[in-house]
Amino acid sequence: MRIDSPISATLVSWGNAWLAGHVGLDEAADRVERAAGPQVVADDAGETTLRAFLVDQRIEGLGSFRLALPIPGDPLGLTGPPAFNGSAIDAGQAVVAVYPGRCLGLVPAEDRRGSSYSGIRWTACEASAAVPSLPSLAEAEQALSAAMRSATEALLGVDGPAQGFPALDTVDDALAPGYPGRAHRVGALSARLALALRLADERGLTSGQLATRGDALRELDRAVRRARVAAHHAIVESGQPQT
Numbered sequence: 001m002r003i004d005s006p007i008s009a010t011l012v013s014w015g016n017a018w019l020a021g022h023v024g025l026d027e028a029a030d031r032v033e034r035a036a037g038p039q040v041v042a043d044d045a046g047e048t049t050l051r052a053f054l055v056d057q058r059i060e061g062l063g064s065f066r067l068a069l070p071i072p073g074d075p076l077g078l079t080g081p082p083a084f085n086g087s088a089i090d091a092g093q094a095v096v097a098v099y100p101g102r103c104l105g106l107v108p109a110e111d112r113r114g115s116s117y118s119g120i121r122w123t124a125c126e127a128s129a130a131v132p133s134l135p136s137l138a139e140a141e142q143a144l145s146a147a148m149r150s151a152t153e154a155l156l157g158v159d160g161p162a163q164g165f166p167a168l169d170t171v172d173d174a175l176a177p178g179y180p181g182r183a184h185r186v187g188a189l190s191a192r193l194a195l196a197l198r199l200a201d202e203r204g205l206t207s208g209q210l211a212t213r214g215d216a217l218r219e220l221d222r223a224v225r226r227a228r229v230a231a232h233h234a235i236v237e238s239g240q241p242q243t
Helices: 007-019 025-036 050-059 082-091 137-156 181-199 207-237
Strands: 039-043 046-049 064-068 094-099 102-113 117-127
Touching: 007 025, 007 050, 007 064, 007 094, 007 102, 007 207, 025 039, 025 050, 025 117, 039 050, 046 050, 050 117, 064 207, 082 094, 082 102, 082 117, 137 181, 137 207, 181 207
Parallel strands: 039 117
Antiparallel strands: 039 046, 064 094, 094 102, 102 117
16 A cells, blocks of 8 residues: 655665764654654564664664665566565555665555554565666756656646646655765755655646646656655765665
C-alpha cells in the first residue's frame, strides 16, 4: 500500500547524517519521528523501536542508507530480490541499509493502533548487495532542469483549468546537516516538484489535453525521482559515511 509521506527520504537523510557524525542519534531519530509519528521496525525476530534498531544495526556494521523510489516498470534504487522489490514498488518507496557485503531492505507502511496512535511500521527483509545504477548528482540536476523546461512548455500549451504547478512555499523536506550544498539545492527543488506532481489536477481537460499533460508529468516524475535519490546519496558519493 502506497503511503503519502516522504518518510523513506527522511530516514535516509538523517540516518546518513548520524552515521557520518553530523548529528546525534537522538536528533536524527527525533527528526524522523517528527515527520510521521512513532516508528517501529519489524522482522522475523519481532518488533523494536526505530531508535533501538539503529543502535543495534550500527553495532552490526551499518555504514549508510540508500533511497529507493520505485514505480511499476522503473524499480529505481532496487536490485532485488523479487520479494523486497515487490513490497517496495507497492509502497512507492523504501530504504536500503548498507553493511559490509550485504544489504537490508526497509519498507514503510502506516501503523495505526487504536484511535490515537498513528506512526510508521518498517518491515525489514534481506536485500541484494548489488549496487543499483544511480545517476550522479550533477547528471540528475541536469536531467531535472531539462525535464522542467519540457514540462513547462507542454503544460503551457494545454488550454484548460489548473495549468502549471501550485505554489509550494511550505514544503519541509530539507536534507540533514552534512550534505553538500548542491545536494541541498537539488533535494529541495525535487521535493517541491514531487509534491506538485501529487497535487496536479486534471479536471476539465479533454482526452487529448490529458494525454499531453500526462506525458509531460510522467517525464518530470522520472527526473524528480532520480534527482531525489541522487541528492540523498550525495553524502555517500562525496566520501562519507563509509561502508
